[in-house]
Amino acid sequence: MRSKASRHEGGGSRGWGLTVGLSLLLGLSGPGSSWGQEEVLPDGFSRQSAPAKPGAEQIEAGKRVYFTKCVWCHGVEGAGDGPGAVRLWPRPRNFNAGTFKIRHTASGQLPLIDIDLFETVTHGLPGSAMPPWEGILTEQQRRDVLAFVTTQLVQDREWQDEEFEEFFVLELDKLTPKAATAASIQRGAELVGEKKCIECHGLEGRGDGNAFNLKDDWGFSIQPADWHKCWNFRGSRQDPYNVANIFRTFSTGLNGTPMPSFADTTSVDERWEIANYVNALCERQHDIDIAEGQVTAPIAQALAEGEPLAIDPLTDKPKSNFVIPAKYVEGALPADEHDERWKLVPRRWIALGGQITHKPRNFVNRLDDVWVQTLYNDTHLAIMFRWDDRTKSVQAEEPEWDATEVNLEDYGVAEQGPQGTTFSEDPFHQESIAAKQKDGYPVYNDGIAVQFPIKWQELPAPRKPRYFWGDETFPVDITKWTADGTLGVYEGTGWDQDFTEVDFQEEVEVVKAEWANGRWTVIIQRPLKGDYDEVAYLERGQYIPLVLFAWDGHNGDVGRKMAVSAFYYLVMEPPIPTTTYIYPALIAVGMVIVEGWVLGRRANRRKRNGSG
Amino acid sequence: MTWLKLVEGYMPMQMISELAGSILVFALVNWALKRAGLGVPKFWAGVGVWLYIQLYLQYRIYPPIPFSVRAIYGTVSGCGIFMWVSGSEGEWQEFKRPILNVMDGISGVHRAVRLGAVIVIPVAFGGFAYTSFLPSFAEPIELRTVHPAPPATTKVHGKTFVLQVVENPYRVNAAGNYDQAYTDARIVEQAMGRLMKDVNDADYNPWDPDAEGYIKYVREGGEIFFQNCHFCHGDNLNGRGLWAYAFNPIPANFTDAGTIAQLQETFVFWRVSKGGIGLPGEGFPWASVMPPWEQHLTVDEIWKVVMFEYWHTGYYPRTWD
Structure with missing residues (x-):
């Protein structure tokens, strides 16, 4: 382990004065440092004493956990530089300085080991690669690994350092939330x-x-x-x-x-x-x-x-529904997001992951979901895409490549390398991904695309064209909008095959494309029908498979570097037929007749038995 | 509700044993009550157990199982309960007594129940018919074969591998010879937590600076895993990676005894090399985002990452004999 380089060097030995054991925080008591007591505690905080130092045995047990499970991202010395680190955003925590985000303690202070760090290990850090370890490691193993991390890998600070460390703890349990009126x-x-x-x-x-x-x-x-x-x-x-x-x-x-x-x-x-x-x-x-x-x-x-979304307990994300319903409306389709008719149809949350099937892969996708709503009339389908993107990205210069080209490696579009297990070896660590524009890195166009199979009616169920721009047997119809205002309808025949332009472009219309306050709203209208052999011929009452793709230009997304969804189904719901109301009524009437017959027979039989 | 873990996925054995256990408890309680002279009427016991099974299937299992499957379980359990209540003529009479009493309206209460039933039954049937006639567009159920039969040979980076005979070149003992028993002894412990056996022994800890041979290759495989695979298969190889929620089919869970523990190492080599696009039709090659790893990794790297997966999960690859 690295020698302790810290401000505590030469501080001499300090007695712990606390018994070794479970590092439970005791309520406030005991002498704090003299200057600390004069300080005013922030509203809602109380002073607590340091946790006990864990025993050598527990640290050793924790080391075993760490080197099996944690080292792969957090690194041998806990500097957040394990083999997995470079391709992660957010990056794994560097423990060395004792800097931890999620705490009950006041700003700048060390976290509570048994509460803050334990809960982080137990529940993970959603939105990052840190998974919940509950159910994977026992409670004891989770406490052991914290004993190892906090004593061996946090090198610049010490929980028991009475001279420098204080614990002002937010007393969340004692505070009652205000009603969210x-x-x-x-x-x-x-x-x-x-x-x-x-x-x-x-x-x-x-x-x-x-x-x-x-x-x-x-x-x-x-x-x-x-x-x-x-x-x-x-x-x-x-x-x-x-x-x-x-x-x-x-x-x-x-x-x-x-x-x-x-x-x-x-x-x-x-x-x-x-x-x-x-x-x-x-x-x-x-x-x-x-x-x-x-x-x-x-x-x-x-x-x-507002009613919260249902959360899937397996993923801790909103629950997915793979059917996107489109409702029929009379007359012209809505041209903006404020149209009341959007309320007729539920919006669907579509999760996106990084495209990591083919090179160049996208390991840090900044777009992780899109909301979709659809309406249709006799001739057209309107799809509204809304997604959060912190930056509006429009490529400054005309791209060198054609809109139909997909193999952009020749133009210098590459995936992030895996190399570098320490900061100095890591070519990416200096650079801020979002700051690419400032640092002279290329910014590409934001974009969204939807893919339908061409001639989906003829697909032998459950066969579909490959999710990634189709295949030779089953080509797809890709409608792609980019932030420079380009809208294209293309035929795709494979992940590495350039698109072919389809003579449908004129018919498809972007009626709204606006970035405001960190969100894109894009509404596309397309005719339901076109040349059956060239574009998806949309029919109501059917399950029409679709896949979404999204690009964040400031993240370097372009070509195959993008975010991608699973297969979803568009269903244009037909109006309810009248038989839906007639048959149930007939069945109910039939049941009344049956009841009468059964009860009548029973009564007759009793009468006979009674009289006989 | 963190204290009550739902039955995750669809796990028939856990479900059936839980159901059987609870029904055993009911039987014991029923027997005890009978002994105490407080016996539950057969009718209510039968209906109660049947309802219990229905509620269990609906709320205990996550993700929910489809109605059609619940209907099958409902019918089977209904038949079982029917056999139980009609075991002898006396029992059958006892069971149907409450129903006949209601039909006959032997008291004011029974007549009220009869009136209620006469109204509720047609309404319920009509309502059920209405919901089933109403056009509904539920998510279609598409069943996919998770482990399709492998081919006899596979060609990776220009070299043909005969899956029946090929061996992982990194699964070697100290002498450098293929040795499954040697390497099996050095994987993590197959217990809660699945930890390496000894963190201070270079024979067991891939991160020990003195690690050599097999255990060093495990570390190299792990590095590849955490640069390429964990995004979907997860930091604990349990299929719960960063993006697992976005994809369908969901990534494989290697810690489940039904995946790599059931397979030969060469099968895993084939699946990793060829990825989703290399699956036969029953495996839904069009939907899987699993990369054909031959596009990203060398043959050596694939063998190492496969070996790491066995090391980390504590499973042995299945052998041909």
Whole structure:
């Protein structure tokens, strides 16, 4: 292990004065350092003493856990530089400095081992590669590994260092959340402006306020949280929509990041209002327009009443539904997102993953979902795509390649290498991915594409064209929009085959394409029918397979470097036939007749038996 | 509800043993009550058990099983309960007594129940018919073969591998010879936590600076795994990676006894090399995002990563004999 290079060097031996054992935090007692007692505790905090130092045996047991499970990302010396580190964003934690994000302790202080770090290991850090270890490691193993990490890999600080370490602990259990009423949410929205949260998190909280310039303590690019995706909050503890987690983050800040603690500048009451507002912004069943954060009473009311999304307990993400329903509407299809008729049809949450099947792979996809809604009339289908993207990316110069070209390696588009197990060997660590534009890296176009099979009616179920731009036997119809305003309809015949332009482009129309406050809204209208042999011929009442692709230009997404969905089905729901109402009525009448017959027979039989 | 873990996935053995166990408990309680002179009428016991099974199937298993499967279980359990209540003439009479009492309306309460039933039954049938006539577009069920039969040979990076005879060149003992028993003794412990056997022994810890041979290759395989595979298959190889939620079919769970533990190492080599696109039709090659790893890794790297997967999960590859 690396020698301890820290500010404590030469500090001499310090007695622990505490028994070795479970490092339970004791309530406040005992002598704190003299200057510490004069300090004023922030509102809602209490002083606690340091945990006991774990025994050598437990540290040894933890080492065994660490080198089986953790070393692969966090590295031999815990510097967050294991083999997996380079292709991860966010990167694995570097333990050496004792800097931990999710804590109950005041800003800058070490976390509580038995609560904060234990819960991090137990529940993982959603939105990062850190998985929940509950059910994989026993509780004892999780505590053991923390004994190893906190004593051997945290090298610059020591929990038991009485001279330097204090523990002001947020007493979350003793505080009662304020009810998330419309008034509280509205006040929270005002405070978010007053306390300048919006400077980084953006007017509507999609993390688009200062997306380029933020770095963490190690110089890595870091981006403000998107409040609309609470299931990706690192501190959500597999319990999104729990306002207490937001309150905790807001009270203690995230050490090592630009997110400060607001404990000294806000009252407990104000913090609950802000937490209520942030929690209310997390996506609900219906989209709620928050008018650039100018939350009026009716908006606050809608936010207070919004029904949270169902969360899948296996993934801790919203539940997927693989059927995208389209409803029939009379007349012209909606031309913008404010049209009331969008309320006729549920919106679907479509998860995206990085494209990692073929080179160049995309290991750090910044787009992880798209919301989709569809409506149709007698001639056309309208698809509305809405997705959060912190940056509007439009390629400054005309691309060197043609819109139909897919093999862009010749133009220098490459995937991120795996190399570098230490910072100095890692060619990517200096660079901030989102800061590419500033640093002279190319920015490509944002984009979205939807793929339908051509002649899907003839597919022998469950056969489909390959998800990745079709195959030779079953070509696909790809409608692709890019932020430079290009809309193309192409035929795809394979992941490495250039697209062929289809004579349908003129018929398809982008009626809306707007980036505002960290979100794209793109509405595409296309005729239901075209040349049967060249484009997907959309028919109602059928399951039509589709796949989505999305590109974030500031992430270097272009060509095959993109985010991709699984197969979904578009179903244009036909109007309900009248037989749906007639047959059940007939069946009910039939049942009444049957009942009468059975009861009549029974009564007759009793009469006979009684009289006989 | 973190204290109650749902039956994850569809695990028939766990489900059936839980159901059988709870029904045994019911039988014991019923017997005890009878002894105490508080016997539950046969009718209510039968209906109660049947409802219990239905509720169990609906709420205990996640993700939910389709209605058609629940209907099969409902019918089978209904038949079983029918046999139980009609075991003898006396029992059968006892079972149907409450039904006949209602039909006959022997008291005010029974007449009220009869009136209720006369109204509720047609409404329920009509309602059920309405919901089944209403055009509904549920997610279609598509069944996919997870482990299709492998081919006899596979060609990777220009070299033909006969799957029946090929051996993992890195599964070697200290002398450098292929030795499955030697390597099997050095995998992680097959117990909760699945940890390496000794962290301070270069024979068992891939990260020991003195690790050589097999255990060093495990580390190299692990490095490849954590640069390429964990995004889907997860940090613990349990199929719960960063993007597992976005893809369908979901990534394989190697810690499950039904995946690599059931397979020969050469089968895994073939699947890794050829990926989703190399599957036969029953494996849904069009939907799988599994890369054909021959496009990204060398033959040596594939063998090492396969060996790492066995090391990390504590399973032995199946052998041909």
